[in-house]
Amino acid sequence: MKSGSARAAPGPGGRLRQASSGIATVLAYAAALMAYGFAACFLAGMAGWAGRLP
Amino acid sequence: MTARPRLDDYRIILAYSGRVAIGLGAVYAVPLAVAALEGEWAAFVDLSIGCSASLALGAALASLMPREARPGWLHGMVATAVSWLLEMFLAAIPYRLSGHYASWLDSLFDAMSGFTTTGLTLVQDLDHLSRALNTWRHVVTFVGGQGVVVLALSFLVGGSRGGYELYVGEAKDERLFPRVAHTAKAIWKISAVYLAVGVGALWVAGLSIGLPAKEAFYHGAWVYMAAWSTGGFAPMSQNVGYYHSAVYELVCVAFFLAGSLNFALHHALMTGNRRELARNAEVISFTVTFAGLFTLAAWALAGSGTYGGIATLLRKGFYHVISAHTTTGFMTVAARQFAREWTPLALCAMILAMMAGGSACSTAGGVKGMRVAMLWLAIRNEVRALLLPSHASFRRRIHASGDRDLGDGVVKGAALVALLYVATWVLATMAGVAAGYSPMDAAFEGASVTGNVGLSIGVTAPGMPAALKVVYLLVMWVGRLEFMAVLALGRFVLSAFGRRRP
Numbered sequence: 013m014k015s016g017s018a019r020a021a022p023g024p025g026g027r028l029r030q031a032s033s034g035i036a037t038v039l040a041y042a043a044a045l046m047a048y049g050f051a052a053c054f055l056a057g058m059a060g061w062a063g064r065l066p
Numbered sequence: 067m068t069a070r071p072r073l074d075d076y077r078i079i080l081a082y083s084g085r086v087a088i089g090l091g092a093v094y095a096v097p098l099a100v101a102a103l104e105g106e107w108a109a110f111v112d113l114s115i116g117c118s119a120s121l122a123l124g125a126a127l128a129s130l131m132p133r134e135a136r137p138g139w140l141h142g143m144v145a146t147a148v149s150w151l152l153e154m155f156l157a158a159i160p161y162r163l164s165g166h167y168a169s170w171l172d173s174l175f176d177a178m179s180g181f182t183t184t185g186l187t188l189v190q191d192l193d194h195l196s197r198a199l200n201t202w203r204h205v206v207t208f209v210g211g212q213g214v215v216v217l218a219l220s221f222l223v224g225g226s227r228g229g230y231e232l233y234v235g236e237a238k239d240e241r242l243f244p245r246v247a248h249t250a251k252a253i254w255k256i257s258a259v260y261l262a263v264g265v266g267a268l269w270v271a272g273l274s275i276g277l278p279a280k281e282a283f284y285h286g287a288w289v290y291m292a293a294w295s296t297g298g299f300a301p302m303s304q305n306v307g308y309y310h311s312a313v314y315e316l317v318c319v320a321f322f323l324a325g326s327l328n329f330a331l332h333h334a335l336m337t338g339n340r341r342e343l344a345r346n347a348e349v350i351s352f353t354v355t356f357a358g359l360f361t362l363a364a365w366a367l368a369g370s371g372t373y374g375g376i377a378t379l380l381r382k383g384f385y386h387v388i389s390a391h392t393t394t395g396f397m398t399v400a401a402r403q404f405a406r407e408w409t410p411l412a413l414c415a416m417i418l419a420m421m422a423g424g425s426a427c428s429t430a431g432g433v434k435g436m437r438v439a440m441l442w443l444a445i446r447n448e449v450r451a452l453l454l455p456s457h458a459s460f461r462r463r464i465h466a467s468g469d470r471d472l473g474d475g476v477v478k479g480a481a482l483v484a485l486l487y488v489a490t491w492v493l494a495t496m497a498g499v500a501a502g503y504s505p506m507d508a509a510f511e512g513a514s515v516t517g518n519v520g521l522s523i524g525v526t527a528p529g530m531p532a533a534l535k536v537v538y539l540l541v542m543w544v545g546r547l548e549f550m551a552v553l554a555l556g557r558f559v560l561s562a563f564g565r566r567r568p
Contacts, residue, residue: 022338031259034335037343038327042320048357049384050376052364057376060368 070564077130078137079558082145083152084127086214090153091120096205097160101198109164109198116159123156143554146215150543153214154178157206164199166190168528171535176203178539181210182546183429185298185395185520186538188528192303197284200301204291210546211295211325211429212257216250242333256332257294264290264321268314275311285309293318294325295429298395298520307398312377315385318396326352326392326424328436330467347466348425351439352391355422359415360387366411383412386521391419393431395520402524405507413510413523420513420521421491431518431545433487437480440464444477486549490541491516497537498525515541 022030094117101110154177161173172188179186180203189195195203242249265286272282285301292299302308306318324332331349334342343349364383373379382399389396404413423432447462454460462472470476491512498508503525511525515538526538544552 030338031336033338033340034332035260035263035324037335037340038324038332039320041343041349042323045323045353045356045388046316046319046384049360049380049388052357052361053368053376053379053384056361056364056368057379059365060371063369 071558071562074132075141077132078141079145079148080127081129081131082137082141083149084124084130086145086149087120087124087152087156088128089124090156090209090214091117091124093205093209094120094202097198097202100201101196104197106196106198109160109196112160112163113198113202115163116156119159120156123152140554140558143551144558147547147551147555149214150178150181150547153181154543157181157202160199160202161189164196166192166195166199171532172528175535175539177206178542179520180206180297180299181214182518182542183207183211183295183297183393183431183520184515184518184542184546185292186515186522186526186542187299188526188535190528192301195301200284200288203299204288204297204301207295207297207299208257208291211297212253216253242330252333253329256329256336259336260294260321260324261290264294267317267321268293271311271314271317272309274313275309289314289318290321293322293394293396296322296325296392296394296424296431296518297429298389298397300396304400305397307400312381315381315398319385319388322392322394322396323388326394326428326430328425328427328467330427331425334467342467345465347439347443347464348435351435351442352422352425355435355438356388356391356419359391359419359422360384363387363412363415366409366415370409370412372407372409372412387416387419390416390519390521391422391424393420393423393517393519395514397521401522404510404521404523405504410506413506416521417510417513420517420519421487423517433484433517436466437484439466440472440477440480441484443472444480447472483548487516487545490544490549494537494541497534501531501534511538512541516545518542518546 094113098110098113098117101107101113154174157180158170158173158177161167161176162170166189167173167176168188168190175186175188178184185207189203242252265283268286268290269283272285273279277285288299288301289306291297298305300306300308306315309315328346328348331342331346360383364379367373367383368379373382385396385398399407404416408416421432422438423434424430426434426436443462443464447460450460463469464472491509494512494516495505495509498511499505501508503511507523507525510521510523513519514521514523525534
C-alpha cells in the first residue's frame with residue numbers, strides 16, 4: 013500500500029453521511045455543555061440552599 | 067496608499083460596494099416572495115422600493131470599475147467598511163416605510179443591528195409586524211452572520227482580483243480552499259445544510275407547543291436564522307420567552323452554539339474529521355471560559371435566591387450565559403429583570419462572557435475564542451521560557467483546523483484586537499454613563515453592542531438619546547468588522563486630504 017496516497021472523494025451518500033456525522037458531533041458537544049450546566053446548577057442550587065439555611 | 071488617492075482608487079472601492087449592493091438587491095427576493103404569498107401588498111411595495119434602490123444603485127456603482135483595475139489591500143478593506151454602511155442604508159428603506167420605526171435613525175440602527183448580528187432593536191409594536199417585514203429582519207441578520215461580502219464573493223465578485231482582500235476586511239481569514247470564492251461558497255453550503263436541519267427542528271418544536279403548522283414554520287425559520295447567525299432578533303417582543311417552552315429553548319441553544327463555531331471547524335467535521343472538535347484550541351478555550359463564567363453566575367444567582375429551583379436556574383441562568391458567550395442575545399426574561407434581579411457578580415460574569423465571544427470566522431462577535439486561546443498560550447509560553455534553561459527552545463504552536471505557529475507577530479495582532487475591543491467597550495460604557503444611565507447598566511449594554519450580542523438591560527429603547535443610538539450604531543459596525551477595515555477607511559479618508567501621489 014502506498015503511503016500518503018490521496019483518499020478517494022466520497023460519493024453523494026458518503027457526503028451526506030459525513031455531513032450528518034458532523035452535525036451530530038456538534039449536537040453532542042451542545043449536549044455535553046448542557047449536562048455540565050445541569051451539574052453546575054445542581055451544585056450551585058444545593059450550595060445556595062445550604063447558604064440560606066438559618 | 068499613504069498619498070492622496072487617485073480617481074481609480076475611488077472607482078474601485080465604489081464598484082466593489084456596488085456589487086455587494088446588487089447582492090443585497092437579490093436577497094430582497096425572499097421577503098418579496100413571502101409578501102406575495104401572504105398577500106401583504108403594503109409590505110410588498112415597501113420591499114420593492116428597497117430592492118429597486120439596491121439594484122439600481124448597485125448597478126450604477128459597479129459600472130464604475132476601471133478596465134485596468136489593480137485592487138490592493140486598502141481597496142478591499144475600505145470597500146468592506148463602505149459596503150456595510152451602504153447596506154445599512156439600503157436595508158433600512160422598508161423598515162422606515164413600514165411605519166414601525168419612529169425615525170430614520172431607528173431604522174438605520176435596526177439594519178446595522180441586524181447585519182452585525184447584534185439583535186438590539188428599536189422597532190415599535192413588534193408583535194404586529196407583517197410576516198414579510200419580519201422575514202426581512204431575519205434574512206438581514208442571516209446574511210450578516212455569513213457576511214455581506216461573503217455573499218457577494220460567492221455569486222458576484224467570484225475569483226476576480228481583490229476578493230481575498232474584501233473577505234479579510236470582513237474579519238474572516240480562514241481559507242477552506244485555495245480560492246476565496248470556493249471558501250465563500252463552502253460557508254454558504256454549511257449554512258444551507260444547517261438551515262434545513264434547524265428550521266425542521268424548530269418547526270417540530272413549534273408544533274409540539276401547539277403553534278399552528280404555518281405559524282410554527284414561520285417562527286421556526288425566523289428563530290433559526292437569528293440563532294444560527296447568533297443574531298438574537300425574534301419575531302415577538304418577549305423574544306424566546308414568548309414560547310414558554312424548555313424544548314424550544316434547548317433547540318435554540320444547539321443551533322446558536324453551532325453558529326458560534328468556526329466555519330473551518332464545521333468543514334472539518336462535515337468532511338469526516340470528527341476528532342478536530344476535541345483538539346481545536348477555540349473549542350477548548352470556549353469550553354473553559356464558559357464553564358468558569360457559568361459556574362460563577364450560577365453560584366451568584368443561587369446564593370442570592372434569584373432562581374430557587376435547579377430547573378429555573380438552568381433555564382434562566384445557563385440559557386442567558388450561553389446566549390451571552392455565543393454573542394446570540396436571545397432572552398427569556400424582560401430586560402429590566404437583569405438590573406433588578408441579577409446580582410452584580412452574575413452581571414459581571416455576563417459582561418465577560420459577552421466580551422469573550424464565540425469563534426473566529428463564525429457568525430459570532432466578541433474578542434473570539436481564538437484570540438483568548440492565543441493570549442493564554444502566549445502567557446504560558448513566556449512563563450515556560452522563564453523557567454527553562456536559557457539555551458532550551460520549544461515549539462510555540464496552536465491547533466485550530468491545523469497547527470499554526472504562534473510567533474510574536476501573531477500574538478501581537480491578537481493582543482491589539484483584544485485591546486481595541488476593551489477600549490471600544492470603555493467608550494461605549496462612558497457614552498451610556500454620559501447619557502444618564504447607571505455604570506452597571508451602561509457597562510452591560512456597552513459589552514452587548516461591542517461584542518455584537520444583543521442582550522439588553524433596558525438601555526436600548528426607542529426613547530434613548532439619539533446621540534447614544536449613533537454611538538451604539540458605530541460601535542456595532544466597528545466591533546463586527548474587528549476594527550481593521552474601519553481603521554483602513556479612516557486612513558483612506560485622511561489620505562484624501564494629504565499630498566497628491568507623484
